[in-house]
Amino acid sequence: MKSILKKCICSIVACATLFGGVIGLFSQKSSVASADVVTETRYYDAPGVMPISGTDETITFARKEETEIVFPNAVPNYFTSDYDNACGPVAGANIVGFYDKYYEDLIPGYTAYYPANGRYRRPDATYVPALIGDLYTLMQTNVWGIGVSETECLNGLQTYVQGKNRSLSYTNLKPLAFDLTAYKNAISNNKPVLLFCATTEVYDIATSDVQDEILFMMSSNAHIVVGYGYYEIKYYDANDVNFRTDVYLEVATGWLTTSSGYLKANNSFWLNGAYAVNIT
Numbered sequence: 400m401k402s403i404l405k406k407c408i409c410s411i412v413a414c415a416t417l418f419g420g421v422i423g424l425f426s427q428k429s430s431v432a433s434a435d436v437v438t439e440t441r442y443y444d445a446p447g448v449m450p451i452s453g454t455d456e457t458i459t460f461a462r463k464e465e466t467e468i469v470f471p472n473a474v475p476n477y478f479t480s481d482y483d484n485a486c487g488p489v490a491g492a493n494i495v496g497f498y499d500k501y502y503e504d505l506i507p508g509y510t511a512y513y514p515a516n517g518r519y520r521r522p523d524a525t526y527v528p529a530l531i532g533d534l535y536t537l538m539q540t541n542v543w544g545i546g547v548s549e550t551e552c553l554n555g556l557q558t559y560v561q562g563k564n565r566s567l568s569y570t571n572l573k574p575l576a577f578d579l580t581a582y583k584n585a586i587s588n589n590k591p592v593l594l595f596c597a598t599t600e601v602y603d604i605a606t607s608d609v610q611d612e613i614l615f616m617m618s619s620n621a622h623i624v625v626g627y628g629y630y631e632i633k634y635y636d637a638n639d640v641n642f643r644t645d646v647y648l649e650v651a652t653g654w655l656t657t658s659s660g661y662l663k664a665n666n667s668f669w670l671n672g673a674y675a676v677n678i679t
Contacts, residue, residue, distance in 0.1 A: 440595075440621070440671060443484035443546025444653070447598060447618030455602065456613040458643065460634040463611075467649075468586050469628030470497075474651050475511060475519040476658040479531050487547035488534035489653040490593060490623040491556040495530060497591050497627075498678040505563050505678070506530055534559055549595050549672050552623060556593075560678055569593075570675040577667030582648065583629050585675035592626035594650065594662070595672035599624070601657050616657055624650040626673075630661055 475496035479485050496519060499511040509526035512519050522528070538547045538555030547555070553569060560567040572581045572592065585592055599622045603614040611632075628649025636642050647661035662669070 439548035439550060440597075441544045441546045441548060442487055442552070442595060442621045442623045444486035444622050445620040447600070447620050454612050455615040458611045458613070458634060459609060460611075460642075461609070461637045461639070462635045464633040464635075466631040467628065468583060469630070469649055470586070470589065470591075472512070472517045472519060473649075473659060474591055474625055474627045475522070476651050476653075477522045477527055477531065478653055478655045478658065479528065480655070481528060482531065482535050482540070484541055484546040485531065485535055486623045486653050487538050487552040487555070488531045488540060490625050490651075491534045491538065491552065491559070492527065492531045493625045493651050493653065494556060494591055494593065494676050494678075495534075495559065496527070497625075502563075502565055502678065505560065505565065507563075546621065547623075552593070552595075553674065556676075566679050568677050570677070572673040572675060573667065573670060577664075577670050577673060579646070579664060581675075582626065582673065586627065586629050590675040590677055592648075593672075593674045593676060594624050594626050594648070594670065596622050596624060596662070596669060597671060598669065599652070599662070601652070601660055603660075619654075622653075624652050624662070626650050626662075628661075 474493050477489055477492045477496060479489055482488065495505050496511040499505040499509070500517070500519075503510060506526055509523070510520070534555055537558045538551045540547050540551075543551070557567045557569075570581070570585065570590075572578050572585065582592060598618065598620050600618040601616045603616050605612040605614060626648045630647040630649055632645045632647075633641050634643040634645075644665075646664040648664050649659070649661050651659050
């Protein structure tokens with residue numbers, strides 16, 4: 400059976416929490432309201448349940464239809480081993496690195512991509528670590544609690560961008576329920592999305608003409624990732640009946656291994672917050 404290894408699939412399962420002070424669907428925000436960051440949910444990429452066996456699920460089908468909306472060159476896949484509990488600063492760095500292609504003063508002295516093909520560079524040993532370090536400080540990581548809160552992450556990223564004489568605004572995609580249509584619109588308009596997650600289970604998919612195998616790879620708790628794509632699979636049986644539709648968000652995980660993948664999005668119970676990011 401011919402197998403084609405797909406990108407890693409992240410399935411996130413957890414209870415959603417609401418971000419205090421958020422109002423209005425599609426609300427544009429040039430700043431994030433002050434909040435009691437001590438009592439907010441903290442994000443710090445805590446170890447999760449590790450996989451016991453390879454195949455988590457097998458889906459057999461007669462045919463399938465796939466729809467994908469994704470940034471042509473994704474976003475940078477930055478990571479760090481220099482700082483503890485740093486998923487917030489790393490996610491912020493991936494946002495900054497993405498926009499540095501359009502505003503090269505966001506990372507002074509550094510070009511985040513290859514001009515010949517537009518692909519993003521792997522992190523270097525100087526400029527990207529300095530960027531993550533700046534965001535680590537501006538987000539007050541580990542100051543009021545382990546890792547960062549949603550407020551600290553959003554405000555710290557905005558402060559960094561404003562310090563480079565650029566403007567940053569957020570569009571809240573989950574004031575109540577997660578608005579998948581708004582997410583798709585953000586991706587279609589080249590706007591990366593910060594996703595605040597509780598438990599992230601990372602999967603891979605091996606696929607053939609009649610079967611998809613969902614492979615559980617690794618997991619993390621209280622994690623922040625960057626969305627840059629939408630992926631939908633419709634499965635049909637031998638009678639050409641659509642018996643199952645799976646929806647995923649394609650993300651940069653901020654990890655050294657399994658650096659990109661998908662989050663299952665058939666429900667939003669796993670999602671605490673989602674913000675499309677625009678820098679001008």
